[in-house]
Amino acid sequence: MGWLFMSRHAMGGHETPKAYLDAQFTYARDRLDGGSDGLRILDSALVGLTTYYAAAQVTRDGKGGEVFAVVCLIRWNPRNRNGEHFGYKDIDETMGPSEDDCPERILRLLTSSDNEYALQWRRRCLANLRLRARKLTEGMRIRLAAPLSFTDGHEGTDFTAVKHRRGIAFRPVDGSGLYHIRGVRTLAWEVLPQTRVHKTLFA
Template sequence: MGWLYMHRLHMDGHPTPKAYLDAQFTYSRKYEDGSTYAMRVLDSACVGNRVWYGAARVERSGQDSYVIALVCLVRWNPRDKEGLHLGYKDMEESMGPCEAECPERILRLLTPTTNEHALEWRRRCRDRLRLRSRSIEDGMHIRLTEPLTFTDGHVGSDFIVVKKGASLSFRPASGLGRYRIRNFRDLAYEVVPQLKVHRTVFVAPSVTPA
């Protein structure tokens, strides 16, 4: 399906893309032959108002229910001059979306599947979660799998982490400078062990009384 755009007045009173999409993918249908089809969003997240991820229970008459992942690309601009305030493009996990930032709580709701594209998408989501869960400490020596080239011409893969609160910057392991690395937590790297020299403590010799 392609992109669908709408004015915010057509969002059925829902104030946000998340609320609108939650309602959009929760419905029940009854067909002329008496069969039914229903979908209900169990949980969702709209990451950065750019991508909506939802776990939806599907119920078909005569079949066991199951839970799949839905993914919607989102364009949200409540001040758009042409009135195209919300745009979205919906996909199922079986289509193998490129976007793979689904929160863990939503992945846990999904029922097992044999669809290869869905399995691959779930794997990419979990791999990303593992990357982002790694501990980053001030002073840590990291080595990127792929070297980066910066705007000043520096090319490097070995950096020392400079962490101040939630802010991260990186200085070359050998050389000067300080750099920002975009989407660092999603990059592949290894931690280089650092040799720590411990201070030697000399114990004063005991004195035996005469």
């Protein structure tokens, strides 16, 4: 499916992309035999205002069944002068989305799947969660798997984490200056062991 754009007035009174999509993916349709088929959102999240993730449960006659992941690419610009305030493109996990920042609480709601694209996507999401769980503390030395180049011409792999303002910056182990490494928690790196010199105590 392609992109669908709309104005805020066409969002049915929903104030946010998340609220609109939660409502869009929650429905029940009557069958000729008197029963109903539908879908309901168990949980959802809007990550970075660019991607919507949801655990969607298939329902039949009001009873819940399979739970799969819905992923929507989001464009949200409430001040757009052309009236295209909100746009989205919906896909599901069986299409192997490139976006793989799904929160863990949503992944835990999904039922088992034998679709290889869905399984690969779930594995990528879990791998990213493990990377982001790594802690960076002041004084920690790390070595990047691949060298990074900066605008001042510096290129390197080994850095020391330094507290800077409200976050973490990085100083080259054998140099000076402070650098910000975007998305450092998702990059491949290892912690460098440090030799600590202990004071000698005399009796």
